Amino acid sequence: MSASNGLRLSRRSALVGGLAAPLVLAEGVRSGHAQAINKERVILGMTQEPVQFNPLLWVNAGTENIPEVCMFDALWDVDEKGNFIPNLAAKVPTRENGGISADGLVWKIELRGDVKWTDGQAFSAKDVEFTYQSIINPKIAIRSRSGFDFIKNFKVVDATHIEIELDRPYIPFAWAWQNMHIVPQHLLASEPDINKSAWNAQPVGTGPFMLKQRVAGSHMIYERNPNYHRGAAKFRQFIHKFVPDQLVLYGQAKTGEVDYMGLSGVPSDRWGEARAMADRDLITTPQPWVQFIYFNCAKPQFKDPKVRKALTMACEMQKSIDDVYFGTYKRTQSYLQPSHWAYNDSLKEYTADPVGAARMLDEAGWKIGADGVREKDGVKLKFTCSTTAGNPARQGTQALFQQNWKKIGVEMEIKNMPASVVWGEYTTKSQFDTELVAWEPTVGMDPDYTARAHSKQIPNKTGMGSNYSQYENAEVDKLLELGVTQANTEDRKKTYARVQEILAEEVPFAPQGGTYQGNLKKKQLQGIKPTGYTVNCAWNLHEWGWA
Amino acid sequence: MLSYVGRRVLQSVPLLIGVSIIGFALMHLAPGGPLAVYTLNPTITNQDIERIRIVLGLDQPVHIQYFKWASGMATGNWGYTFFGGRPVLGVILERMPATFLLMGSALSLAILIGCTIGVLGAVRRYSVFDMMATSGAMVALSFPTFWFGLMAIYLFAIKLGWLPSGGMYELGEEDNLLDLVRHLILPCLVLALVITAVWSRYTRSAFLEVMHQDYMRTAKAKGLRAPARLLRHALPNALKPLIALLGIELPALFSGALVTETIFGWPGMGRLFVDALNMKEYPVLMGMIMFTALFVIVGNLVADILIALLDPRVRLS
Numbered sequence: 001m002s003a004s005n006g007l008r009l010s011r012r013s014a015l016v017g018g019l020a021a022p023l024v025l026a027e028g029v030r031s032g033h034a035q036a037i038n039k040e041r042v043i044l045g046m047t048q049e050p051v052q053f054n055p056l057l058w059v060n061a062g063t064e065n066i067p068e069v070c071m072f073d074a075l076w077d078v079d080e081k082g083n084f085i086p087n088l089a090a091k092v093p094t095r096e097n098g099g100i101s102a103d104g105l106v107w108k109i110e111l112r113g114d115v116k117w118t119d120g121q122a123f124s125a126k127d128v129e130f131t132y133q134s135i136i137n138p139k140i141a142i143r144s145r146s147g148f149d150f151i152k153n154f155k156v157v158d159a160t161h162i163e164i165e166l167d168r169p170y171i172p173f174a175w176a177w178q179n180m181h182i183v184p185q186h187l188l189a190s191e192p193d194i195n196k197s198a199w200n201a202q203p204v205g206t207g208p209f210m211l212k213q214r215v216a217g218s219h220m221i222y223e224r225n226p227n228y229h230r231g232a233a234k235f236r237q238f239i240h241k242f243v244p245d246q247l248v249l250y251g252q253a254k255t256g257e258v259d260y261m262g263l264s265g266v267p268s269d270r271w272g273e274a275r276a277m278a279d280r281d282l283i284t285t286p287q288p289w290v291q292f293i294y295f296n297c298a299k300p301q302f303k304d305p306k307v308r309k310a311l312t313m314a315c316e317m318q319k320s321i322d323d324v325y326f327g328t329y330k331r332t333q334s335y336l337q338p339s340h341w342a343y344n345d346s347l348k349e350y351t352a353d354p355v356g357a358a359r360m361l362d363e364a365g366w367k368i369g370a371d372g373v374r375e376k377d378g379v380k381l382k383f384t385c386s387t388t389a390g391n392p393a394r395q396g397t398q399a400l401f402q403q404n405w406k407k408i409g410v411e412m413e414i415k416n417m418p419a420s421v422v423w424g425e426y427t428t429k430s431q432f433d434t435e436l437v438a439w440e441p442t443v444g445m446d447p448d449y450t451a452r453a454h455s456k457q458i459p460n461k462t463g464m465g466s467n468y469s470q471y472e473n474a475e476v477d478k479l480l481e482l483g484v485t486q487a488n489t490e491d492r493k494k495t496y497a498r499v500q501e502i503l504a505e506e507v508p509f510a511p512q513g514g515t516y517q518g519n520l521k522k523k524q525l526q527g528i529k530p531t532g533y534t535v536n537c538a539w540n541l542h543e544w545g546w547a
Numbered sequence: 548m549l550s551y552v553g554r555r556v557l558q559s560v561p562l563l564i565g566v567s568i569i570g571f572a573l574m575h576l577a578p579g580g581p582l583a584v585y586t587l588n589p590t591i592t593n594q595d596i597e598r599i600r601i602v603l604g605l606d607q608p609v610h611i612q613y614f615k616w617a618s619g620m621a622t623g624n625w626g627y628t629f630f631g632g633r634p635v636l637g638v639i640l641e642r643m644p645a646t647f648l649l650m651g652s653a654l655s656l657a658i659l660i661g662c663t664i665g666v667l668g669a670v671r672r673y674s675v676f677d678m679m680a681t682s683g684a685m686v687a688l689s690f691p692t693f694w695f696g697l698m699a700i701y702l703f704a705i706k707l708g709w710l711p712s713g714g715m716y717e718l719g720e721e722d723n724l725l726d727l728v729r730h731l732i733l734p735c736l737v738l739a740l741v742i743t744a745v746w747s748r749y750t751r752s753a754f755l756e757v758m759h760q761d762y763m764r765t766a767k768a769k770g771l772r773a774p775a776r777l778l779r780h781a782l783p784n785a786l787k788p789l790i791a792l793l794g795i796e797l798p799a800l801f802s803g804a805l806v807t808e809t810i811f812g813w814p815g816m817g818r819l820f821v822d823a824l825n826m827k828e829y830p831v832l833m834g835m836i837m838f839t840a841l842f843v844i845v846g847n848l849v850a851d852i853l854i855a856l857l858d859p860r861v862r863l864s
Binding site: 041139217239245251459 | 578579583584585586591592593594595598599601602603627628630631632633638641642645697700701704705708711712713714715716718719721809810811812813814815818819821822826
């Protein structure tokens with residue numbers, strides 16, 4: 001039985017209700033519907049609960065971003081258009097403003113001088129230096145050092161100036177700092193073990209809110225920081241509430257018990273209902289993940305790019321989105337969401353074309369055998385497709401593609417496994433035939449895709465990277481190497497447009513759709529800006545307010 | 548009696564050690580691990596993961612990890628969570644009151660109603676009431692708890708708006724007792740519904756068995772009235788299996804109700820267990836396994852002692 005069926009009122013539920021009704025009436029309780037908006041506070045509801053409030057140590061993006069954005073700041077943020085905007089830094093370094101040297105190796109960062117930690121101490125370059133030292137400290141369980149490992153030299157010039165020298169030019173370096181918020185040196189430097197510090201549960205930051213109370217498993221209450229350097233928040237209290245069941249959280253968003261429903265969003269099959277609510281807004285937000293069919297290019301069936309393209313061509317991609325995901329995903333031709341600044345708009349749709357697919361396989365020499373399955377040189381066009389077991393939407397997608405492929409003489413067997421198995425060595429050591437998987441870009445939301453598509457990033461061969469499809473193309477390698485050194489956005493756009501063009505032709509991974517989340521908010525809650533550049537639905541919390 | 552209790556306590560030590568070894572081994576044998584959460588993140592390199600493995604001590608052989616954990620436990624150090632670095636004992640203790648409240652109220656309510664229905668059903672066997680109670684219990688046992696939970700929320704929180712749909716407090720009303728009761732009603736009733744069904748069935752069959760014994764007929768023959776026969780003769784004998792059942796259910800006071808707590812967002816042990824399981828938080832899982840094992844042992848010991856007190860034929864020696 002699906003959970004969605006569970007919400008239809010039946011005679012049985014009325015019976016259950018009948019049993020409980022006298023007790024409820026005896027309580028004489030007030031109505032949940034009549035709740036007026038308390039404009040002194042905003043309640044954000046999510047299905048997951050953060051356990052780590054130290055911005056250096058969190059693991060669960062989306063959930064643990066919330067304590068981070070409440071209590072801490074990065075040097076710069078990224079806005080809804082994908083531009084970096086200064087936060088603790090006075091300006092974002094670029095070649096034009098002299099922040100990045102002509103050779104791209106030296107980054108000069110100027111910090112704001114008016115920022116204070118919520119305990120009253122002044123924020124300074126020492127804090128940024130301490131944050132960097134913590135990140136490279138092998139004894140601290142930092143989730144990622146990506147980008148920071150290119151730092152050759154870190155110099156504090158004075159209280160508001162830093163100079164960083166890289167060992168190679170690397171434009172996505174800005175993303176490394178965007179992803180790491182700054183922690184206070186004066187409170188943490190003396191901690192013997194930051195991993196187990198009591199400070200992690202009651203941190204002090206520079207952010208727009210301060211943690212006042214945490215009720216484990218229920219909610220966290222934050223109070224406004226009146227001295228916030230970007231202006232004090234427009235409401236006194238921010239409450240992060242945890243409701244583990246998605247349908248129940250949706251119910252609370254409807255009754256008004258939460259003002260804003262974030263992660264995991266309104267269930268796909270309820271978007272129509274949510275859109276129709278007069279006093280609510282459904283905010284559809286692109287998420288960084290694009291769902292793909294991943295081909296293992298080293299397997300004999302998939303060595304020829306024509307086979308991969310023909311298989312992609314046969315798939316009814318748009319139908320899979322409409323039928324399985326209720327049209328909530330957006331069709332994309334690339335590893336980026338169509339809303340991304342570097343997305344190549346000129347890529348043409350070529351899927352849902354079984355005739356063309358069959359012709360292409362014929363041309364490539366794959367002929368239909370006696371059993372109805374295509375073969376070439378003794379290799380059958382027969383393979384497995386794996387993903388996380390127990391995900392009905394993904395299973396539905398697999399079943400549709402299985403039918404699509406069967407029509408052109410290709411046999412696919414569904415072989416799903418628990419998440420910790422399928423995404424373990426089965427993936428990282430490229431043991432799969434094909435997989436249905438949703439992945440985000442590799443350096444923040446930068447279009448760089450080196451880790452996934454460069455031939456030196458195949459873990460089976462080089463022990464590093466995440467090019468699990470084992471795809472190799474010399475031109476793509478060169479373009480990816482060029483892309484991370486280009487400071488001019490237009491130049492980069494061209495480089496990555498060509499990368500996307502080649503990938504659409506050779507298809508090491510066939511994009512199905514970009515994932516979207518439907519967040520639900522009360523109409524009067526203003527300032528929320530949906531963005532595809534972070535999974536943090538409260539990234540601009542300091543700008544929110546009630547109308 | 549004291550020496551019996553002392554012996555049982557001593558016997559429980561190797562039992563607890565055995566439970567901890569099996570629990571620890573099973574956790575590490577299961578595929579995946581706490582680092583799986585990092586493997587899908589493209590910005591996290593293999594080197595990053597290896598470094599975190601060392602920091603968390605997961606690079607050491609399993610038996611060394613076990614001895615480190617066990618020696619910590621022996622000195623009262625329950626370890627620290629992998630994610631968040633908090634003391635495990637604190638993480639468990641902060642969830643305990645919520646679970647005690649929910650399970651305690653649901654169990655008491657369910658036992659009270661369940662036993663009443665069971666006794667009445669046994670006394671008036673095959674009556675309309677008995678048949679309704681039997682079919683009601685079957686319905687309650689057959690439907691999954693989450694269905695009842697969602698139905699209750701749909702009806703009372705969303706359609707009628709009488710009760711909150713989840714959580715333990717109205718935000719900012721943490722000290723308001725009436726508010727707590729309002730939040731407790733739905734999860735308590737949903738949970739009690741199923742437990743009531745179980746207890747009514749057990750009580751009915753325990754009483755039925757007793758009521759056809761010779762001594763009951765003798766009691767009737769010597770002219771005792773029905774209430775006296777039930778209270779003085781049937782009840783003490785019928786209670787034995789029920790006390791044993793209580794002993795088995797006592798650990799639930801600690802372990803909580805996974806489904807009900809999740810549906811109603813009740814911040815108790817069940818939720819903690821689900822979250823810890825998803826994250827493969829070994830230290831928290833081990834802590835909870837040990838607590839539960841302890842409660843099982845205590846529950847059974849208490850049941851045995853109670854039975855001995857009730858029945859002079861049972862000797863604790």
